[in-house]
Amino acid sequence: MFFKQPNGIIFAIKLETEIVQKSIYKNNFRFMKILICISKTPDTTSKIAFTDNNSKFSTDGVQWIINPYDEWYALVRAIEIKEADPSTILHLINVGGVESEPIIRKALALGGEEAIRVNSDVADSYFVASQIAQIAKEGNYDLIFTGKETIDYNGSSIGGMIAECLDIPFISHAVKFDIVNGNAVVVREIEGGEEIDSAPFPLVVSCQKGMAEQRIPNMKGIMGSRTKPLKVVEPVEISALTSVVSFDLPPAKAGVKLISADHPEELVRLLNEEAKAI
Amino acid sequence: MSVLIFIDIAEGKIKKASYEAASYGAAIAQQLGASANAIVLGKSDELLSLGNYGISKVYNLSNESLHHFDAQVFTKLIADANETIGADIFVFSNTTTGKSIAPRLSVRLKAGLVSGAVALPDTSNGFVVKKSVFSGKAFAHIAINSANKIIALNPNSFSVVKTEGVAEIIDLNLSIPAGKVAVQSVNKIIGDVPLSEADIVVSGGRGLKGPENWGIVTDLAKLLGAATACSRPVSDIHWRPHHEHVGQTGLAIAPNLYIAIGISGAIQHLAGVNRSKTIVVINKDPEAPFFKAADYGIVGDAFEVVPKMIDAIKKLKESV
Ligand SMILES: Cc1cc2nc3c(=O)[nH]c(=O)nc-3n(C[C@H](O)[C@H](O)[C@H](O)COP(=O)(O)OP(=O)(O)OC[C@H]3O[C@@H](n4cnc5c(N)ncnc54)[C@H](O)[C@@H]3O)c2cc1C
Numbered sequence: 001m002f003f004k005q006p007n008g009i010i011f012a013i014k015l016e017t018e019i020v021q022k023s024i025y026k027n028n029f030r031f032m033k034i035l036i037c038i039s040k041t042p043d044t045t046s047k048i049a050f051t052d053n054n055s056k057f058s059t060d061g062v063q064w065i066i067n068p069y070d071e072w073y074a075l076v077r078a079i080e081i082k083e084a085d086p087s088t089i090l091h092l093i094n095v096g097g098v099e100s101e102p103i104i105r106k107a108l109a110l111g112g113e114e115a116i117r118v119n120s121d122v123a124d125s126y127f128v129a130s131q132i133a134q135i136a137k138e139g140n141y142d143l144i145f146t147g148k149e150t151i152d153y154n155g156s157s158i159g160g161m162i163a164e165c166l167d168i169p170f171i172s173h174a175v176k177f178d179i180v181n182g183n184a185v186v187v188r189e190i191e192g193g194e195e196i197d198s199a200p201f202p203l204v205v206s207c208q209k210g211m212a213e214q215r216i217p218n219m220k221g222i223m224g225s226r227t228k229p230l231k232v233v234e235p236v237e238i239s240a241l242t243s244v245v246s247f248d249l250p251p252a253k254a255g256v257k258l259i260s261a262d263h264p265e266e267l268v269r270l271l272n273e274e275a276k277a278i
Numbered sequence: 279m280s281v282l283i284f285i286d287i288a289e290g291k292i293k294k295a296s297y298e299a300a301s302y303g304a305a306i307a308q309q310l311g312a313s314a315n316a317i318v319l320g321k322s323d324e325l326l327s328l329g330n331y332g333i334s335k336v337y338n339l340s341n342e343s344l345h346h347f348d349a350q351v352f353t354k355l356i357a358d359a360n361e362t363i364g365a366d367i368f369v370f371s372n373t374t375t376g377k378s379i380a381p382r383l384s385v386r387l388k389a390g391l392v393s394g395a396v397a398l399p400d401t402s403n404g405f406v407v408k409k410s411v412f413s414g415k416a417f418a419h420i421a422i423n424s425a426n427k428i429i430a431l432n433p434n435s436f437s438v439v440k441t442e443g444v445a446e447i448i449d450l451n452l453s454i455p456a457g458k459v460a461v462q463s464v465n466k467i468i469g470d471v472p473l474s475e476a477d478i479v480v481s482g483g484r485g486l487k488g489p490e491n492w493g494i495v496t497d498l499a500k501l502l503g504a505a506t507a508c509s510r511p512v513s514d515i516h517w518r519p520h521h522e523h524v525g526q527t528g529l530a531i532a533p534n535l536y537i538a539i540g541i542s543g544a545i546q547h548l549a550g551v552n553r554s555k556t557i558v559v560i561n562k563d564p565e566a567p568f569f570k571a572a573d574y575g576i577v578g579d580a581f582e583v584v585p586k587m588i589d590a591i592k593k594l595k596e597s598v
Contacts, residue, residue, distance in 0.1 A: 261578025
């Protein structure tokens, strides 16, 4: 919207999200609404240890980050879509307790108009996906982005579950995403190659490397993120289907057998005769 | 009670990971005194071979249109087929196809899902599946508490078991719903051995100094019938394609043999490769952290060591 100041200078103000949402249909053109799923994971250098009889991940001294696939690929690609078409609406969603809020703010510092936090502990992926599907249904989103997996539970299942809850298509492992003539065109990685798919909206896509380049939030983004709406909603009642019994760590390696750099043929012999690997 | 294994085919050929899933599903069935059956969506003339992996019945919907993958369609077909098959345990391989269908089927059948399984379930007290977590840095034991259960097995985590059985092929008669996803093209560009299924992986890091030096990696890989991989910075600076990036934020793999050349062994790299059975590290820095995670190592210059290794392997191959 443009305003003319008394001194004659014209300046623009950004439309408030609320107004944008109300005017979602303009000349029969519906603004694209994107929901980006944001998960909180331990930093990649965190010490992996367990407590309570090995039944819980030890959060002692753990730094929390936005799951890299969600941040680097899903969120940044969504921001790029909005940069190309500023009418696009970007909302972030996280299922988690209040301790998720720092990483939600960090995501908002990169982009997105508002975030929704479903206020609940995470029971299992079915529970999380059902909560997100509920919000997605109410909010009438066209596109839902997830990361290809979280780096802690490596489930790779939230996106597919959301899609089934909503009975809409799901394209996994996207390395490229574009909107062409109102349809999504997605390049997805498959074993030993790539596949190019197209699908109508609404749609769920899980994102991985190739989709976008990691960004660092700037000062303006960080300042702005503090005042962006972060809505807290209560979960719908869903029973989890699975539960964690315990964790364990892989057995330690016996120790490396060092072979002289002058005798690589000795390594080859050991790989053949001892390890039976070649 | 019965086990239904989803068998993934490409150009009519059954994938290696699907044979592992078949053997795994058959072992679960044996453990529970149940039968193990398979479902194949699409046309393949290899279906009878599933009898050699413990499968009793192969339910097949042989239709050309299924060669284009749409997870929504496949999920519905499996659920519809199961109305008559009546399985309650479903096994997938944890590949891009399995990861697309298994979560959907989980919602559809209200079946608890464990993806990334690495061992047979413990059924002594409930149904508990061991899976890889933290990109291979740890394992979790997850109980599936619902009546229907789904397991997606990590590739290279369960050895195929050959049996003498004979499979019976049963044609499914199902109407195929119209899919919304149109597959425009499939490009198999990545080489012969898909990284996730490869038995041997040769991987290069920043120590190789530049993409022009990758010849020693690809030569060694070719000689061993191996897939090639790389560390994250190598793919970030476009020395190698993204799909070769292994580690916590790339692909997690578990080959029989992983050969790391000029890779320091940062914690995020180790996360994706430490489930490899045998790890060989070639690095000129004796302090490189990778040596702590390795089975065999050579402290030396890759540009001298690797060509000598290649010669030694050639000699070995000639001698057998
Ligand atoms: C959030 C996050 C996620 C990450 N995820 C991943 C991931 O998924 N995968 C990943 O790989 N990394 C990941 N990283 C990066 C990781 O921390 C390391 O920076 C990276 O693995 C280092 O790559 P490199 O070993 O190739 O390079 P370097 O660390 O530069 O090591 C090069 C090695 O080559 C050796 N060398 C040099 N010259 C020679 C020679 N002539 N002969 C033999 N050896 C030689 C050196 O001694 C050195 O050890 C991640 C980092 C972060 C912060």
